[in-house]
Amino acid sequence: MVMELFRGLWTTLQEFVQTNLRGPVTYPYPEVKRPLRVRFKGVHELRRYSNGLERCIGCALCAAACPADAIYVEAGENTDEERYSPGERYAKVYEINLLRCIFCGYCEDACPTNAIVLTDKIPPAGYTRESFIVTKAQLLVPPPPGVPGTPQRTTDPSLRTRSIWEEGLVNEPI
Amino acid sequence: MVPFLVEAIIKSAILVLLLLTGFAYLTLAERKLVADFQARIGPNRAGPYGLLQPLADAVKLFFKEDFIPEYADRALFVLAPLITLIPAILIFAVIPFGPELTLFGYRTRLQLTDVNVGVLYIVAITSISVYGITLAGWASNNKYALLGGIRASAQMISYELAMGLAIVSVVLTTGTLQVSGIVEAQRNGWLLFLQPLAAIIFFITGLAEIKRAPFDLVEAEQELTAGYLTEYSSMKFALFFMAEYVKMIGFSALMTTFFLGGYLGPFVDHYPALGVVYFTLKVALLIFLMIWIRATLPRIRYDQLMALGWKVLLPLSLANVMGTAVVVALTA
Ligand code: SF4
Ligand code: SF4
Numbered sequence: 001m002v003m004e005l006f007r008g009l010w011t012t013l014q015e016f017v018q019t020n021l022r023g024p025v026t027y028p029y030p031e032v033k034r035p036l037r038v039r040f041k042g043v044h045e046l047r048r049y050s051n052g053l054e055r056c057i058g059c060a061l062c063a064a065a066c067p068a069d070a071i072y073v074e075a076g077e078n079t080d081e082e083r084y085s086p087g088e089r090y091a092k093v094y095e096i097n098l099l100r101c102i103f104c105g106y107c108e109d110a111c112p113t114n115a116i117v118l119t120d121k122i123p124p125a126g127y128t129r130e131s132f133i134v135t136k137a138q139l140l141v142p143p144p145p146g147v148p149g150t151p152q153r154t155t156d157p158s159l160r161t162r163s164i165w166e167e168g169l170v171n172e173p174i
Numbered sequence: 175m176v177p178f179l180v181e182a183i184i185k186s187a188i189l190v191l192l193l194l195t196g197f198a199y200l201t202l203a204e205r206k207l208v209a210d211f212q213a214r215i216g217p218n219r220a221g222p223y224g225l226l227q228p229l230a231d232a233v234k235l236f237f238k239e240d241f242i243p244e245y246a247d248r249a250l251f252v253l254a255p256l257i258t259l260i261p262a263i264l265i266f267a268v269i270p271f272g273p274e275l276t277l278f279g280y281r282t283r284l285q286l287t288d289v290n291v292g293v294l295y296i297v298a299i300t301s302i303s304v305y306g307i308t309l310a311g312w313a314s315n316n317k318y319a320l321l322g323g324i325r326a327s328a329q330m331i332s333y334e335l336a337m338g339l340a341i342v343s344v345v346l347t348t349g350t351l352q353v354s355g356i357v358e359a360q361r362n363g364w365l366l367f368l369q370p371l372a373a374i375i376f377f378i379t380g381l382a383e384i385k386r387a388p389f390d391l392v393e394a395e396q397e398l399t400a401g402y403l404t405e406y407s408s409m410k411f412a413l414f415f416m417a418e419y420v421k422m423i424g425f426s427a428l429m430t431t432f433f434l435g436g437y438l439g440p441f442v443d444h445y446p447a448l449g450v451v452y453f454t455l456k457v458a459l460l461i462f463l464m465i466w467i468r469a470t471l472p473r474i475r476y477d478q479l480m481a482l483g484w485k486v487l488l489p490l491s492l493a494n495v496m497g498t499a500v501v502v503a504l505t506a
Contacts, residue, residue: 005471012211012470019210026214 033122041103041118044096044134045141052143054084054150055115058091065110070100080154090150094136098123185286189266197419198228204465211469238408243315246405250313255406255413258306261299262420268292269427270354272437272449285354292353293345296428297338300383303421304330307392307402310414314405322401325476326392329382332483333389337379339491343372343498344432357436366433371494373433375487380429382483384421387468391476426460427453434460 027034036042047055058075076084076092084090107116116139126132143149202217202224209216217224242251270285289295304326311323345351347368348359356365366373382389393401403414430436434456437449474482 008470009466012466015213016207016211016466016469019213024209024213024215028215028218 036120036122038120040120041105042121043098043119043123044101044107044116044139045119046091046094046115046136046139047117047141048143048150049086050144050147051152052147052149053086053152054090054140055113056091056094056111057085057087057113057115058089058094059112061110061112062107062116065106066101067104067106068100068102070097070102071095071107072097082151083154084150084152091136094139096134096139098132098134099129182286186267189286190263193263193266193420193423194416196423197416198232200419200423200461201231201415202227203461204468207462207465208469211466232412235408235412238411240408240410241405243405245315247313247315250309251405252410254306254310254313255410255417256306257309258303259413259417259420261302261306262417262424264299265296265424266427268295268353269424269431270357270436271453273442273446275446275449283354288352288354291351293341293351293356296353297341301330301334303417306417310406311402314402316405318399319402319404322392322398322404325398326385326402329385329389329391329479329483332480333379333382333487336375336483336487336491337383339488339495340372340376340379341432343369343491343494346495346498346502349502353431357431357438360435360438364433364435369433369494369498371490372498373429375491375494376432377429379483379487380425381464381467382479384418384425386422386464388471388474389479390473391479422461422464423457426457426464429460430456 049055058073060071060073060075063069063071063073072093072095073091074093075089078084078088078090103118105118108114108118123132205227206216206224217227220226220230242248267286268289270283270288274283307326308323311319311321311326314320344356344365347365348356350356350359359365381387385392391397391401393403398404403411406414430453436456437453439448439452442449442452
């Protein structure tokens with residue numbers, strides 16, 4: 001028994017020396033963030049096409065797939081004058097409750113247009129429950145540089161042959 | 175008479191001040207060291223390297239509600255922390271921190287008072303402390319607190335015997351009850367080497383006496399919530415906490431004085447101030463050892479604690495006293 005006592009003390013002493021030589025294994029969190037794997041599933045974002053239109057078509061498949069019932073989608077109709085996404089409809093309201101979300105990534109899998117994507121960012125902390133409901137304005141990424149955001153006006157509606165994204169189709173801002 | 179009083183007051187003021195800062199920074203040191211043992215960072219938010227953490231803790235404790243349970247015995251409940259803390263501080267009155275030296279043309283000993291039965295005084299005072307803990311457990315009117323208090327008294331009784339006998343071997347070897355005499359008797363070699371068994375027994379029983387891991391059954395969080403501390407909050411809790419750490423320093427100081435040659439060390443006779451440095455270093459080393467043990471060993475079971483005290487340590491210390499007595503009688 002006495003031998004074991006000293007073995008234990010020896011083990012912790014080694015740990016002590018290592019911590020002092022190589023530093024601790026933990027991180028001082030807000031200042032130093034732990035490097036995450038590229039496929040880490042963090043907070044979501046809603047992506048855009050390269051011409052600035054939103055990918056989300058308001059189909060609510062993500063909401064249906066979500067096991068935690070964390071997504072709320074309300075669809076609106078696109079018009080040629082006021083166009084948000086290439087299809088008929090767009091997400092007028094898009095909210096995710098990060099307190100419910102379990103970061104499973106099922107929404108990502110369910111989305112037909114790759115609009116909703118989990119990034120490798122850690123969800124922010126907050127002081128109220130409301131602050132954990134992220135809205136479309138917070139989720140939507142900014143348009144690529146030099147490209148107008150949404151809504152846009154369809155320059156020539158006759159050019160549009162399909163209701164999804166077509167390469168080279170340019171709209172103008174309104 | 176008057177110079178003596180002034181000297182005593184100045185010395186005790188310095189001593190209490192030192193102890194209070196020592197206590198505050200010992201809490202930080204313990205947390206930092208345990209963090210090192212566990213490969214963590216430890217407290218680092220309050221000030222550079224967390225150096226202001228003790229201040230932050232103190233402010234926090236001041237502003238906590240000072241709660242007394244409705245069915246508690248109010249008088250005893252308030253008295254208990256004091257009964258625990260005061261003896262812990264009183265011990266330092268007889269501990270020599272350094273040899274005699276001249277300060278501003280005034281020759282003085284770095285010791286509050288050199289009672290000629292200092293060892294007896296120490297043994298007497300240390301036993302008072304446990305009353306505070308038992309009373310705290312009783313006065314709280316809480317079953318966890320009461321269990322903690324009962325454990326404390328049982329633990330103290332079984333360990334004080336062996337500890338007392340270890341001290342008896344020290345007294346037998348040095349032939350004096352005066353604390354400074356014990357230190358001076360170690361000029362030719364520390365008692366640690368003359369009385370290794372007594373030193374080990376003293377250290378183990380000391381750990382049990384001040385309720386450090388692995389003998390912290392009195393407040394065993396997993397079994398007793400916080401033991402006798404359960405109902406205490408705010409400054410009363412702080413007093414218990416202070417008592418605990420002051421006892422830790424006090425025990426290290428005793429161990430240093432009895433077995434590690436106190437303030438003695440190379441060149442102490444030429445530069446008496448070095449004695450304080452040696453003393454502090456030895457105390458710090460012992461405190462590190464205690465923290466190291468806390469970071470390593472799991473708490474032992476209650477029956478194991480009792481068995482260790484009564485069946486191992488007590489017979490060993492008795493045998494040690496007998497052996498010492500025989501050797502001293504033969505060589506005298
Ligand atoms: S990651 Fe999972 S839980 Fe979170 S919103 Fe998507 S589907 Fe729902
Ligand atoms: S994010 Fe994808 S799945 Fe969800 S509503 Fe938009 S298009 Fe549909």
